[in-house]
Amino acid sequence: MCEHLGGIIIAASVEAKRWGIKTGTPVWEARKLYPKIILTKTNPSRYRFYTSRFLKVFADYTDRIEKYSIDEAFLDLTMACNIRGYQNGVLQKMDPWQEAVRIIEEIKLRMVTEVGDYITCSAGISYSKLVAKIASDLQKPNGLVIVRPEDKDSLYDRLVLTDVPGIGNRQERNLNKLGILTLKDLRDYPLSKLVTHFGIGGVHLHSMGQLEGTWKESFGDDVIASPMKSIGHMYTIPMEYRKKGVFRSVLYKLSEMVAARLRVNGLMGNHVYAHAYNGDEVHVGKGAKIGYHSQDGRELYLEALNLLAQTTSLSELENNTYFVGVTVGGLVPFVPQAALFEDTERRQRLSLALDKINNKYEDFTIARVPAFLARDIIRDSVGFGRMKEFKTTFMRGGQGRFK
DNA sequence: TCTGGGGTCCTAGGACCC
């Protein structure tokens, strides 16, 4: 089974992969490769449901869990292994690595019995997040790979540079230019030379080359649940709607979507980032700290529009934009704000009421429509009338790949 | 290289402070 999202394949099944269909393959090409392909739409809320199920299982073994993505998490099992060392009050002599394996096998079993729906997982056990992640990718699906410090050397023959998380295509090309073609090359390359070429990044590369760490962990992060840092939505305006001045409508809708998610999560933010790409593929992106924290769609919309208007004229935005994005950062738990505008409190209550209705029925069943959009609907049938047509193409959430 | 819609982190450089 495959999932599609507008123009590309997001995730391909084992069967589809045999036909050369993979993540990133355009849908038309996938159809050509295998005409009887079964396409499935994404279902983010379903994925989130399963995510919460397996996180619950993990929580039985450790409270040091870092949810990394919709289908991945890091677990620090150090404590769990130590506790299990005691049986009947007596410390048993056992290999902590074997203990970790036992725990993971138990978790894998519980995935089948408790999470269900044919969801399995691949796991990697190792001494650092970097290597654990590498290990988990070595055997799929439903794999279990353990890499002890003494096993490290055997990895060098199995991995290419881009298998190391943190080294993407760009970095690979840069490394290739220095004659570093394999992970072994990177391991043996002098640190000092890496530093002259990549600055501080060279230190990280060196450490990755030693298969030690530094991918998101030597940066000071513990294996703990990390709070949300930003919330954003973006949208590619379909061909037929470009140059029709739907820009502000889209920007407004995205702002409302972001605001709704802020409210659901009990958050507010004081950084607004707005992005727009115009027809010449020129990226207009601007972010700024606003003087207050918000979870209000209208406020976010006005700030985002203001930011973009600083770089490009409104008419340019209206006529040439094909991609729009709004992101809010600087998130903190929501506390009622001192009234910024006279109607702040009223609008907060209104937002919550709308959220309730939209949760019960469907997103944007009911919405506030600013005056300019109301005018647009009448003037050139742009706005929420038009936005309704967009509804089916608006996508939310991650792509969710369950193995 | 792009296809799509989400995110995170890092670095450089400028403003500003003492």
Place this chain on the structure above:
DNA sequence: TCTGGGGTCCTAGGACCC
């Protein structure tokens, strides 16, 4: 205004991840 050295905050942009 400049002298020196140090620090923080902010923003833009890049690279990477799913």
